[in-house]
Amino acid sequence: MIDKRRRILQAFSSFLSDYVRDLNHLSEDGWAVLVEGKRDESALRELGFKGRLLTVSSFGRGAAEALSGSKKVAILTDLDREGGVLASKFIKKLAQEGVKTSLAERRRLQVATRGVFLHIENLSRFAESEA
Numbered sequence: 001m002i003d004k005r006r007r008i009l010q011a012f013s014s015f016l017s018d019y020v021r022d023l024n025h026l027s028e029d030g031w032a033v034l035v036e037g038k039r040d041e042s043a044l045r046e047l048g049f050k051g052r053l054l055t056v057s058s059f060g061r062g063a064a065e066a067l068s069g070s071k072k073v074a075i076l077t078d079l080d081r082e083g084g085v086l087a088s089k090f091i092k093k094l095a096q097e098g099v100k101t102s103l104a105e106r107r108r109l110q111v112a113t114r115g116v117f118l119h120i121e122n123l124s125r126f127a128e129s130e131a
Contacts, residue, residue, distance in 0.1 A: 015112050016123060020047045023074070023105065027051020030071035033105075034090060035120055036078055043124035044076075056086065072100040079110050080118040 023033060023044075032052040035041055041053050054066060056077075067073060075090055077083035091101050117123060 012112065016047060019105075019109065019112070020044070020049050023049050024051055026072075026074060026105075030069070031074055031102075032067055032070040032072075033074045033076050035076050036083065036086065037121075039121035040076075040078075040119075043121045046124040056090070067094075067099050070099070072102055074102050074105040076106050076109070076120060078119045079106070079113060079115075083118075 027033070027050070032054055033044070033049070034054050034056065035044065036056050038055060041055055044053060052070060054073075058066060073094060075087045077087045077090075087103060087106060091103070094101050
């Protein structure tokens with residue numbers, strides 16, 4: 001049982017490494033990533049994300065200004081119901097300002113976590129404890 005758990009954790013750790021690498025590639029292509037808060041931002045940085053990262057609180061009505069120069073925004077809110085509601089809200093808000101968005105990265109993480117992790121901020125703790 002312990003070996004099975006260890007294999008699952010190692011596979012998820014490997015997934016996280018690939019996931020962050022892919023987010024960095026998107027960023028190199030002009031994308032920004034939107035997360036809920038500072039702890040989410042810190043977690044992604046600890047995992048190695050080097051690209052443009054914005055928090056929900058970092059911009060208000062001037063979303064287009066805050067995202068100037070970004071081709072598209074990957075919305076990476078928490079994987080719980082509240083995060084889904086927030087993601088929908090920002091898709092609409094950013095669309096009104098002419099900013100393209102994507103939920104594909106959030107969905108990919110949701111599938112990989114299988115409900116084990118709901119909050120982006122917890123991902124770095126997992127990676128640290130399994131490294």
